[in-house]
Amino acid sequence: MAITVGIAGITGKFARELASALLKYPDVTIKGYCRDPAKVPETLSSKVQLTKGDAFDTSAIRSFVAACDVVVCCYLGDGKLMVDGQKALIDACAEEGVPRYVASDWSLDYTKLKLGELFPKDPMIHVKAYLDAHDKVKGVHVLVGMFTEVFFSPRFGTFDAASATFKFWGTGEEVWEATTYQNAAEYTAAVCVDKDAVGVKKLVGGRATIREIAESFEKVYGVKLGLESQGSVDELYKHMHELRQKDPQNIFSYMFLFFQYYMINGQTFLGPENDNGKYPQVKPVTWEDYLRSVPKDQLLSAISNVGSV
Numbered sequence: 246m247a248i249t250v251g252i253a254g255i256t257g258k259f260a261r262e263l264a265s266a267l268l269k270y271p272d273v274t275i276k277g278y279c280r281d282p283a284k285v286p287e288t289l290s291s292k293v294q295l296t297k298g299d300a301f302d303t304s305a306i307r308s309f310v311a312a313c314d315v316v317v318c319c320y321l322g323d324g325k326l327m328v329d330g331q332k333a334l335i336d337a338c339a340e341e342g343v344p345r346y347v348a349s350d351w352s353l354d355y356t357k358l359k360l361g362e363l364f365p366k367d368p369m370i371h372v373k374a375y376l377d378a379h380d381k382v383k384g385v386h387v388l389v390g391m392f393t394e395v396f397f398s399p400r401f402g403t404f405d406a407a408s409a410t411f412k413f414w415g416t417g418e419e420v421w422e423a424t425t426y427q428n429a430a431e432y433t434a435a436v437c438v439d440k441d442a443v444g445v446k447k448l449v450g451g452r453a454t455i456r457e458i459a460e461s462f463e464k465v466y467g468v469k470l471g472l473e474s475q476g477s478v479d480e481l482y483k484h485m486h487e488l489r490q491k492d493p494q495n496i497f498s499y500m501f502l503f504f505q506y507y508m509i510n511g512q513t514f515l516g517p518e519n520d521n522g523k524y525p526q527v528k529p530v531t532w533e534d535y536l537r538s539v540p541k542d543q544l545l546s547a548i549s550n551v552g553s554v
C-alpha cells in the first residue's frame with residue numbers, strides 16, 4: 246500500500262538512517278523538512294521531496310505535512326524546539342488531516358519518569374501529554390533504550406579505549422538496554438508503514454550487563470577489558486547532583502551521568518518484554534552483534550559515521 250512519510254529534521258543523523266530504511270520499502274514517498282536543504286546529502290536529496298523552513302514557520306510546516314500519512318519528528322535541540330517545535334508540527338498535522346505523528350523520542354522509558362528527574366527528557370513528557378490529549382492526531386513513541394553508538398562514544402565516559410577499561414557505576418550486574426541508530430531506524434520505518442501502529446512501541450536491540458558486554462568484547466576482539474566501578478548507584482546520584490550544583494551551565498559535565506543513573510537504577514527499563522515480535526522483518530542488533538559490525542579502533546568514532554547514507 247502506498248504511503249507518504251514526512252521527516253522533520255531530515256538533515257540529522259537518525260533522520261538520514263530512517264530515510265534510508267524507508268527507501269527499502271516499496272511505494273514509500275518521503276517528504277523532508279529542514280532549515281538548510283544544502284545539508285542533505287545528494288544521495289538522499291534526489292530521492293526525497295524537500296521543504297525548507299524553520300521550526301516555527303507555520304505555513305512552510307503546513308505545506309510539508311500536507312498529504313503525509315505519518316509525520317516523524319527527528320529534531321534534537323533545546324527545550325523550545327523539542328516542545329513548541331513539535332507542537333507546531335502536531336498542530337499542522339491536525340490541520341492537514343495527518344492521522345499519526347511519531348515523536349522525537351528513541352530513548353529509555355521516560356513515561357516512568359517524573360518531570361525534573363532526567364531533565365533532557367522533560368520535553369518528551371510534555372509532548373506525549375499533548376498528543377495524549379489530542380483528538381485528531383495519534384501519537385507514536387518509539388522507545389529503544391540508548392543508542393549503542395552513544396555508549397561507546399568518548400562523551401558518555403564508560404568505555405576508556407586507552408586503558409581498555411569499562412568505567413561504570415554500580416555493581417556491573419545492572420542491565421543496559423541499547424539499539425543501534427540503524428536498527429532503531431529499521432524499527433521506526435516498520436512502524437511508519439504499519440498504519441495501525443499507535444502509542445508506545447518498545448523496540449530494543451539488546452539487553453546486557455556491563456560484565457556481559459565485556460565478555461562479548463573479549464569474544465569478538467580477543468581483548469579482556471578491565472572493569473572499574475566508580476562507586477555505587479547512590480554515590481552516582483550524589484556525584485551527578487554535586488556536579489550540577491557546582492556548574493549548572495556546564496551541562497555536558499553531568500548530563501550523561503543523569504542518563505546513566507536513570508538507566509541503571511532500573512526506573513526506565515523497557516524490557517524484558519518488548520514489541521520486537523510485531524516486526525519480524527527487522528532483526529534486533531544485540532550488543533555483541535554491534536561489536537561484530539565495528540572494527541575495535543572505530544568504536545569511539547562510530548557515532549560520527551551514523552547517517553552516512
Ligand SMILES: NC(=O)c1ccc[n+]([C@@H]2O[C@H](COP(=O)([O-])OP(=O)(O)OC[C@H]3O[C@@H](n4cnc5c(N)ncnc54)[C@H](OP(=O)(O)O)[C@@H]3O)[C@@H](O)[C@H]2O)c1
Nearest residue numbers: 254256257258259280300320321322349350351352391392
Ligand atoms: N537514546 C539515545 O541514546 C539517543 C541519543 C541521541 C539522540 N537520541 C534521539 O534521537 C533523535 C535524533 O537525534 P540525532 O542524534 O539524529 O540528532 P542530530 O543528528 O543532532 O540531528 C538533529 C536535527 O535537529 C535539527 N535541529 C536542531 N536545532 C534546530 C532548530 N533550532 N530548528 C530546526 N531544526 C533544528 C537539526 O537540523 P540542522 O541540521 O539544521 O541543525 C537536525 O536535523 C532525537 O529524538 C534524540 O532525542 C537518542
